[in-house]
Amino acid sequence: MYINNYFNTTIWSEQKPEFVKSLNKASNKYIKEARNREKAHIKKWGDFGRSYHSTPLTADNDFLDFRNYIGQSLGVFRSPRL
Numbered sequence: 001m002y003i004n005n006y007f008n009t010t011i012w013s014e015q016k017p018e019f020v021k022s023l024n025k026a027s028n029k030y031i032k033e034a035r036n037r038e039k040a041h042i043k044k045w046g047d048f049g050r051s052y053h054s055t056p057l058t059a060d061n062d063f064l065d066f067r068n069y070i071g072q073s074l075g076v077f078r079s080p081r082l
Helices: 017-037 039-045 061-078
Strands: none
Touching: 017 039, 017 061
């Protein structure tokens, strides 16, 4: 019997708690806007399990520090693995 692994995906993760407070604050305006769009539904059915989508966040300068960190980190992830 053989074991074959197809479509392996490497997932990189890292704990960066120093970004949590600023990212939550920057995200709040998008969440509030999305909830306002769904106000009628929320009033009738509640918002448990709802998923709120917004415009892309990468252009918002409130995410600049995080965006720069990710950009700098890409070099580490893209470097050849031994």
